[in-house]
């Protein structure tokens with residue numbers, strides 16, 4: 153299992169913090185309530201992500217088994233929850249698991265980024281996967297229309313076999329496109345929100361395509377879920393970590409830094425950023441009262457950011473909780489040769505493994521932060537594989553929903569994203585947004601922009 157090391161989160165002789173174990177214990181009743189609410193919502197079928205590890209993957213296995221072997225690349229067009237999990241899994245495993253097929257994810261509308269991707273892939277060998285739960289997201293729609301147009305022109309006879317679409321099972325424009333064009337369709341379950349959907353078809357299909365062991369991924373998630381059903385916080389890392397982050401947040405630690413000591417896990421921190429930010433950053437509580445809550449997630453990379461961020465982390469405002477991601481075993485490693493045995497400046501490194509240096513530096517940063525009274529946790533991956541990634545995903549999904557309960561907000565919605573989407577529609581002349589367009593024109597006038 154992943155190891156969750158939380159000793160540097162609680163006050164001790166090493167961490168002078170305002171969070172002794174006794175303070176955590178004062179919250180046991182609220183934890184029980186939150187647990188009861190989560191169980192009730194799960195029983196009412198509202199928390200679909202809990203059940204994803206039990207779902208059959210036969211449709212994915214069959215699709216991959218029958219796929220034209222010419223395909224060696226998948227291009228995902230999606231954004232947010234329809235992209236970040238796919239990227240995180242692929243980046244984590246592409247080298248460690250020596251994946252046989254490639255994945256590109258176009259999750260922006262930056263034209264140069266699209267050009268870059270299209271100039272690197274062989275269209276003949278590329279399967280396009282358009283992923284959007286709502287089927288309306290402007291960024292994904294724009295990418296879809298450009299790429300589908302290219303494919304239709306280049307492969308007029310069989311473009312339908314080169315594009316697949318993952319979207320709601322009934323709703324939305326793209327479901328109609330699937331039916332009209334004859335594309336193969338995959339489904340984002342109703343009761344699974346975008347940022348919780350990586351273990352559904354959204355993330356499983358691209359993973360299975362690239363060669364990731366999706367059974368192991370789901371098994372990891374399932375094993376972590378078993379642990380995290382437990383209302384006892386000392387045996388439930390999702391609840392304990394959620395509670396501690398919540399209590400620190402109440403003490404003014406507004407920032408949660410996730411710092412993998414592994415380039416392969418850096419995109420996993422990006423996946424976490426969306427999960428934590430979109431789920432917990434809320435203006436209103438569940439009763440509709442304005443509360444403006446949320447802890448800002450930040451990603452940092454060890455050791456790289458030791459030489460960029462750690463000065464701030466140790467001596468700047470004490471407003472952060474840190475989470476290291478550590479890897480015990482790296483499949484590919486190097487021994488540093490003792491190139492200058494008589495030079496003290498470097499001979500201490502000779503004969504050591506790079507992974508040994510990496511993990512020593514991780515531990516050194518833990519010590520430095522602890523000495524500076526900065527609470528920090530460590531999540532240890534015995535190795536980077538699908539099984540442990542599945543555990544990590546389930547751990548953080550449960551932690552996020554649980555923390556949302558403690559904050560008395562709805563961790564499953566994202567009303568704040570709507571304002572930007574509506575303004576974009578108005579600016580791009582989408583039908584039905586005349587009122588907003590008029591307001592924007594006025595705004596531009598007031599700012600002297602017209």
Ligand SMILES: O=P(O)(O)OC[C@H]1O[C@](O)(CO)[C@@H](O)[C@@H]1O
Pocket residue numbers: 231232233234283284285286287288289292346347430566569
């Ligand atoms: O899968 P969709 O519907 O295209 O949404 C993409 C992303 O956009 C959001 O709705 C808002 O950013 C996210 O919650 C979601 O993951």
